[in-house]
Amino acid sequence: MSEFSLHCFVESGNAYKAALMLELCGCDWSPVLVPFFAGATRTPEWRDSVNEMGEAPVLEHKGADGMVRLTQSGVILDYLAGLTGQFGPADEQERREILRWILFDNHKFTSYYATLRFLYGLQKTGETPVTEWLRGRARAAYGIVDKHLAASDFLVGGRPTIADLSLAGYAYYSEPTGIDRAAEFPAVEAWAARIAALPGWKPPAALMPAQA
Amino acid sequence: MSEFSLHCFVESGNAYKAALMLELCGCDWSPVLVPFFAGATRTPEWRDSVNEMGEAPVLEHKGADGMVRLTQSGVILDYLAGLTGQFGPADEQERREILRWILFDNHKFTSYYATLRFLYGLQKTGETPVTEWLRGRARAAYGIVDKHLAASDFLVGGRPTIADLSLAGYAYYSEPTGIDRAAEFPAVEAWAARIAALPGWKPPAALMPAQA
Incomplete structure (x- = not known):
């Protein structure tokens, strides 16, 4: 076992x-x-x-x-x-910074996107006021992460940590969400490819x- | 200063x-x-x-x-x-349990309720498909916490911790949300009163x- x-x-x-x-x-x-x-x-x-x-x-x-x-x-x-x-922190400051991104992920980044993908991509509700609203919220969260990743390869400390593994949870599914990640959030797209290249x-x- | x-x-x-x-x-x-x-x-x-x-x-x-x-x-x-x-943990097991509730709070408990209260209670959007949907999600999260608090006075370790202070963030606002906390979630109501009684x-x- x-x-x-x-x-x-x-x-x-x-x-x-x-x-x-x-x-x-x-x-x-x-x-x-x-x-x-x-x-x-x-x-x-x-x-x-x-x-x-x-x-x-x-x-x-x-x-x-x-x-x-x-x-x-x-x-x-x-x-x-x-x-x-x-994939853990090197010190207390990094530990807090990792926790900060994991909380943001749970509150907004994974949360809105995963729920949008569940309704629109898996349950196939079609476009509804709820999927439109979730997409707006997801885009706002993605925009924040995209800006951060445009300036650094990974979220915290310049190397992959559990913060990246948390935010990358829904990065490798193909169900439609109405968001074109490669076009709208190129830094997130490049970061997802960096994680996918890890041994x-x-x-x-x-x-x-x-x-x- | x-x-x-x-x-x-x-x-x-x-x-x-x-x-x-x-x-x-x-x-x-x-x-x-x-x-x-x-x-x-x-x-x-x-x-x-x-x-x-x-x-x-x-x-x-x-x-x-x-x-x-x-x-x-x-x-x-x-x-x-x-x-x-x-208000911190006494040991590693409690630290994880506190983190678990704080993550649940960020993902579902505060998240859905606070957003519902923002739209319905502050922005006064009136009832929309989004507020209806958020209320359903908020009620599900409240139900989980209510069941937990029916069996223990506080979320972790039988005493107030930062987990309680996190989940109690929106417990003392009066804007309407369409949820009657006292009637629907009596254990949450009693817990909010216990926190309000802290010195x-x-x-x-x-x-x-x-x-x-």
Whole structure:
């Protein structure tokens, strides 16, 4: 049995953040399929005994002190950086700066974009007032990150950190969102290519299982 | 001059998270008005020299090693907990659990509710597909927190921590949102009252300046 089990599904960019970190760090890990679209995270069993927040990913780590179960991709990234010594901060100032970008990611960057992609690209709601509104919010967040990345190769400290792995969660999916990343946000596009060039990088479909 | 300056405005619950923490910890701090509704955070000056993320709050701390400037309420709470020894985690497991709730807050709890309150309660857009959608998302997040708080007085460790101060950011504003907190989420209502009973607690209007 692997040291780490990641409850995930291929469509989840939030799960991909954790899967990519595990893979880039060379961890001994296995994915466990969460049948999300069949409602797995909304069942009482999942809420009561796996994750009360009703979300994937969930990471289980069989460590020296027993089983550790973690949820929230930002917590998982922080935990793995501490454990492996990879993609983490060099000092307290960097630790705060990484946390700052991970919070921005959760609040605005991943949040609006992933929800837009879920409605418009996966549920195929078509264009609605909600998808239009989400796209405006996503574009504003992308603009901030694009400006930052136009001046530095990675988000913090000039090297890849867990901040990059967090924001890159939805960078390698192809469902339509109505945003043309290459044309509108060229610095984000170039940064996504830099991350994809890291040794050991794999796309979501190579790391996580698909649903029936 | 105070040791801490908090760039804020009374309508911002995200700024209130930091203001309340400073006040409860007995810090020597002063608020500095951000004329948000006049567009202050959207100017090139603000973006280039104060906060590229275009957001309040911003905390400035004149410490022993010079000026530290911090943005993102979660970063500010973490920094102040470390500095003052108050409302922080007792160990690594609690640190992760606090981070987990702060991330959930940024992603879903504060995020959807504050945006709903901004559109429906402050901008007075009236009911739109976007406010309806945000209310559904906010209710889902509130339901998760309500269930958690029905079983424990505070979010983590049975005592108030920065996780509570983060989620309580928008708990003391009265603009309409279409959600009746007392009726729909009684455990959240009781928890907000417990936080308001902490020694030194003050409401937003007693801590932060209003705009012209």
